[in-house]
Amino acid sequence: xxxxxxxxxxxxxxxxxxxxxxxxxxxxxxxxxxxxxxxxxxxxxxxxxxxxxxxxxxxxxxxxxxxxxxxxxxxxxxxxxxxxxxxxxx
Numbered sequence: 001x002x003x004x005x006x007x008x009x010x011x012x013x014x015x016x017x018x019x020x021x022x023x024x025x026x027x028x029x030x031x032x033x034x035x036x037x038x039x040x041x042x043x044x045x046x047x048x049x050x051x052x053x054x055x056x057x058x059x060x061x062x063x064x065x066x067x068x069x070x071x072x073x074x075x076x077x078x079x080x081x082x083x084x085x086x087x088x089x090x
Contacts, residue, residue: 010036014043 006029012018013026030036058066 007033007036010039011043014040014047
């Protein structure tokens with residue numbers, strides 16, 4: 001991973017989605033990179049705002065419509081969907 005790639009890890013870092021070695025390399029890079037520090041700060045603020053945001057229950061009619069559609073829609077895992085798409089392409 002080169003330094004350019006480190007700049008792309010700010011979001012994953014804020015969400016604690018880096019593995020150990022990526023985290024170590026990013027945290028070593030962070031003190032010397034104003035751009036990444038600023039982006040990490042901004043992203044942390046955004047994540048906090050989303051976590052603390054108001055939760056509004058959907059209208060009863062909308063919720064009922066969505067739940068009814070879920071019952072009617074076959075649930076297919078990604079592997080099955082990909083295999084079907086590959087079969088259709090051939």
